[in-house]
Amino acid sequence: MGWYNKRLAKSLWVFHVSASPCNNCDIEILDLLTPRYDVERFGIKLVGSVRHADVLLVTGVINEKVAPRVRRVYEQAPKPVFVVGVGTCPISGCCFKESYNTVPRREDVIPFDLYVTGCPPKPEAMIDAIVKLVGVLNA
Amino acid sequence: MTKTTIPVGPFHPLLEEAEFFKIHVDGETVTGIDIDIGYMHRGHEYISEGKTFTQSIFLVERICGICSTSHPIAFVHAVEDVDNVEVPVRAAYIRTLVGELERIHSHLLWLGLAGHFIGYDTLWMWAWRYREPVLDIFETITGNRNHYGMMRVGGVARDVAPEAVPPLLETLDMIERKMDMIAKAAADDPVLKTRLKGVGILSRQAAVDYCTVGPTARASGVSIDVRKDEPRDAYGLVDFKSIVLDSGDVYGKLVVRVLETVESIKIVRQCLEKLRTAPGTILNDVKEISAGEGIGRYEAPRGEVFHYVRTDGSNRPVRHKVRAPSYMNIPTCAASCKGIPLADALITLAAIDPCYCCTERAIHVVDGRGARVATDLIRLSREKTDRLRRELHG
Numbered sequence: 001m002g003w004y005n006k007r008l009a010k011s012l013w014v015f016h017v018s019a020s021p022c023n024n025c026d027i028e029i030l031d032l033l034t035p036r037y038d039v040e041r042f043g044i045k046l047v048g049s050v051r052h053a054d055v056l057l058v059t060g061v062i063n064e065k066v067a068p069r070v071r072r073v074y075e076q077a078p079k080p081v082f083v084v085g086v087g088t089c090p091i092s093g094c095c096f097k098e099s100y101n102t103v104p105r106r107e108d109v110i111p112f113d114l115y116v117t118g119c120p121p122k123p124e125a126m127i128d129a130i131v132k133l134v135g136v137l138n139a
Numbered sequence: 140m141t142k143t144t145i146p147v148g149p150f151h152p153l154l155e156e157a158e159f160f161k162i163h164v165d166g167e168t169v170t171g172i173d174i175d176i177g178y179m180h181r182g183h184e185y186i187s188e189g190k191t192f193t194q195s196i197f198l199v200e201r202i203c204g205i206c207s208t209s210h211p212i213a214f215v216h217a218v219e220d221v222d223n224v225e226v227p228v229r230a231a232y233i234r235t236l237v238g239e240l241e242r243i244h245s246h247l248l249w250l251g252l253a254g255h256f257i258g259y260d261t262l263w264m265w266a267w268r269y270r271e272p273v274l275d276i277f278e279t280i281t282g283n284r285n286h287y288g289m290m291r292v293g294g295v296a297r298d299v300a301p302e303a304v305p306p307l308l309e310t311l312d313m314i315e316r317k318m319d320m321i322a323k324a325a326a327d328d329p330v331l332k333t334r335l336k337g338v339g340i341l342s343r344q345a346a347v348d349y350c351t352v353g354p355t356a357r358a359s360g361v362s363i364d365v366r367k368d369e370p371r372d373a374y375g376l377v378d379f380k381s382i383v384l385d386s387g388d389v390y391g392k393l394v395v396r397v398l399e400t401v402e403s404i405k406i407v408r409q410c411l412e413k414l415r416t417a418p419g420t421i422l423n424d425v426k427e428i429s430a431g432e433g434i435g436r437y438e439a440p441r442g443e444v445f446h447y448v449r450t451d452g453s454n455r456p457v458r459h460k461v462r463a464p465s466y467m468n469i470p471t472c473a474a475s476c477k478g479i480p481l482a483d484a485l486i487t488l489a490a491i492d493p494c495y496c497c498t499e500r501a502i503h504v505v506d507g508r509g510a511r512v513a514t515d516l517i518r519l520s521r522e523k524t525d526r527l528r529r530e531l532h533g
Contacts, residue, residue, distance in 0.1 A: 017150060018157045020179045023494065024204020024285045026155055027248065034251075034267035050150070066157055066178040069149055095198050098189060099182040120204065120285055 005080070008054055009137035011043030012130070015053035015077070019070045020102075021060025024120040025087040029057055037123045044130060055082045055133070058110060061089045061102040067109045074110045082133060085112045086126065088119040142170070145481070149178050155252070156495045162476075162484055169484050172476050174469060179495045187459040192218050192292050192428065195456065199446070200286050202461065203497040205248060208241045209439030210446070210461070210497075211290035216371060216435025217448040218292045218456075221428050226372065229414065230294035230421045235373035236410040237281065237289050238437070239403040243314070244273040245440035246396040246403075249492045250325070253393065256489050257334055262325055269317040272310050279303060294422030301415045308411055315404050322397045335390035339475040339487030342387055349471045352464045353442020354399065355491045358392040360385030365438040377409045389490040396492075427452070439464055441492050463497030 018026050032039045033046055047053055050073050062070055074083070088094040090112060096102055103109055116129040143164050149157040157178035163171040183202055187195045199210040212234060219226065226234070247270040254262025274284045280299055281287035289295050325331055341351070346359035356363050364381040366374045382398045384391045430452040437444050442464030449458040468491040476484050 018155070020157070020181055022201040022204045022207075023156060024201075024207065027204055028285070030155070031267065031271075034271075035264055036268065036271045048151075060179075061181060063178070063180055065180065066149070069157070069178070073150055095201055096181045096186065098186050100185060101180050101182045119201075122284065 005137040008080075009134045011045070012054045012082075012134070013045050013047045013052055014055040014057050015047055015050045015073075017056050017058045017070055017073055019058055019060045019066050019090075020063040021087065021089060025059040025089075028120045028123055028126065029059070029086065032123050032126055037127065039127060039130065042130065042134070050077050053077050053081060055084055056110075057084050057086050058090055058112070059086045061093050061096045061099070062106050062109050063099075063101045064103060065101075067103050071109050082113045083110055084129065084133070085115045087121055088117060091115050091117065094119060147485075158495045160488065162481065164481055167480050167482075169476050169479055169481055172473055172484070172488075174472070176495055176498065179498075184459050184461060188456060191454045192456070195459070196290050196292075197286075197288060199461070200288065202463070203494050204285055205245050205494060206241065206439040206441065206444070206497065207286050208237050208289065209437050209444050210463075212238055212372075213435040213437040213439075213444045213446040214448070214459075215290045215292050216437060217433040217446040218428060218435070218450075220433030220435060221431040221448065221450055222425075224293050224425055225423060227294055227419050227421060227423060228373075229298070229417045229419045230423075231372040231376075232410045232413050232417060233280075233295045233297075233299055233421065234290065235377065236299070236407055236414070237277075237287060237295075238372075239406045239410070240273060240276060240280075242403045242440045243400050243407070244270050244277075245492075246400045247273070249396060249440075250321070250393070253389075253486065253489060254325075256486050257331075259331065262321075262331075265317075265321055265324075269314060269321065272314055276307055276310055279307065291422055292428070293425040294420070296422070298421045299411075299414050304411050304415050308408065311404060311408060311411070315401070318397075318400055318404065322401070326394060326397060331393075332390065335393060335486070336386075336388060338389045338483045339479060339490060340387045341471055341475045343385065345471065345474045346387070349474065350467050351442070351471055351491075352467050353438070353440070354392055354395045355442065355468045355471065357381070357383045358395045359387040363443070365436045365443050369436060371437075373410060373413075376413075377406050379403075379406050389486055392490045427454070441465055441494055441497075442468060444497075463494065465491070465494045465498045469493050469498060 016029055090106055114133055116126055118125055145162045145164055148159040159175040161173040162169055187198055190198055196211045199214045200207045202210045247266045251263040251266030278284055281289050341359050343360045346356050346361050362383045367381045379402045382395050384395055428450050430450055432449050435446040444464055445462040447460040448456045451457045472488050476487050
């Protein structure tokens with residue numbers, strides 16, 4: 001799929017999946033689109049439908065109620081699709097790992113390809129992650 | 140008459156968070172609205188009971204990323220209320236400073252999203268562009284753009300160095316000029332006026348009946364503001380106005396928020412001036428919290444946030460209850476959306492600046508086992524009131 005990925009890397013379209021976050025990573029993702037960071041210059045666009053998405057940005061610990069929906073969103077996305085976990089929550093559960101309502105294993109719900117650390121990650125860190133993803137796709 | 144139900148969500152391009160609206164329409168007109176939430180429930184109150192007071196501050200910060208200092212302020216107020224802990228003057232000014240900066244960034248954020256929702260992306264880009272310098276100020280003062288970790292029981296965690304103040308004042312001047320520009324451009328824009336004026340009106344009586352708080356209530360002519368009603372920290376020491384309008388429509392809510400931002404800039408400036416000279420420490424050493432109960436209130440950007448803490452003399456809360464402002468404001472959608480065209484429904488939903496991350500702490504236990512997250516908050520709330528009434532009066 002090397003040739004396909006190379007073409008994909010030219011303009012990644014992202015879909016934002018908010019899976020019980022605290023809202024902060026989501027706001028920082030939107031921040032990426034606004035004039036100071038403006039990731040649209042890399043061809044990255046936030047799209048409204050998962051059917052158009054090349055990348056899913058998943059934020060938050062996934063709770064029991066949202067888990068089937070997240071799974072369904074992933075299944076609906078045309079493959080190949082790359083799943084980026086934004087923030088500490090998808091990695092470790094942040095301070096919510098003792099909660100009764102989070103799924104035990106987030107990897108079972110949606111397979112992550114890439115993580116961005118930070119609570120919340122700075123927009124620069126997210127841009128760095130995207131650039132790394134583009135680098136991997138081009139390799 | 141055919142009745143149609145339009146599902147919106149849980150993942151919808153117009154919704155920042157995952158929540159699910161069922162909008163009942165008759166032709167173009169909205170006849171009713173159901174809100175299904177619970178996609179954000181993380182069980183804060185339960186986790187908080189296993190954490191120490193200082194750890195809980197970081198936890199309640201993560202209730203919501205936008206009002207991420209209102210919850211800690213209300214929480215430390217609640218813990219301080221148990222033992223009547225005094226807060227140093229300097230710490231009080233820093234608390235108010237951080238709280239008001241948060242109001243500026245939150246209102247700018249809402250203004251931008253409101254513009255985005257009605258297809259006025261220029262306003263979005265403007266508002267968010269001039270929100271960035273506010274986040275820069277945050278980074279200078281607290282070390283992080285969001286989730287500041289500033290509050291402590293008995294004071295604050297970090298001091299603001301007097302030499303850091305002049306550059307901050309310069310940035311603030313710039314924000315004020317730009318705010319003025321946005322306010323004039325947005326509030327006088329004919330398209331915006333026709334789009335928002337008279338849309339989604341919430342009458343004064345409905346605002347009182349639904350117990351609304353914050354800008355939603357103040358735009359409907361209800362003068363309610365914790366900063367004025369029960370001034371804590373430095374709110375009694377600074378000069379500001381509480382903005383109250385009586386139009387009740389979306390445009391009124393926009394104007395309230397814009398004017399409030401200007402007032403917040405005034406408060407921030409006064410706090411920074413005081414921090415140049417105010418002497419003293421920033422943290423009173425609190426060795427232990429005795430057994431008791433405490434409540435904390437704070438005027439978050441969306442309205443009054445309320446924390447209740449019960450302690451037993453250990454270093455953890457035995458019970459911690461949170462009531463976020465959106466919990467009171469979201470049900471008003473049922474009143475303000477009725478009878479309006481479908482196209483206006485979303486901006487009306489967005490006008491209360493709903494924050495589902497804050498709201499979702501309600502749990503409904505079925506048959507004593509298996510918790511189900513509440514699906515219909517209004518119904519549950521009424522059922523609970525009825526049950527309590529029956530229990531009280533036999």
